[in-house]
Amino acid sequence: MFLGGLVLSRLSLKSQSLKVTYFSLAVFSLIIALIGLPSLLTLPKAAYALVFITINLVLGLLLVFSNTPVEVYMQ
Secondary structure, eight states, rough: OHHHHHHHHOOOOOOHHHHHHHHHHHOOOOOOOTTTTTGGGGHHHHHHHHHHHHHHHHHHHHHHHHHHHHHHHOO
């Protein structure tokens, strides 16, 4: 989430902040829907760990990209 905040601070999203929020929420819901998919596959334990680490990193980035513009818009 810290890295997502740094990336978000470098971008200028003044006119498109709500579009970025809608997109990040859509991707967030898609990832949440697909989070059970690795349990259907037969993978080594290290691959499961890598998949879930990647999912958590992406979800952390998406949370920053959805929460921060909404809070700024509401203020």
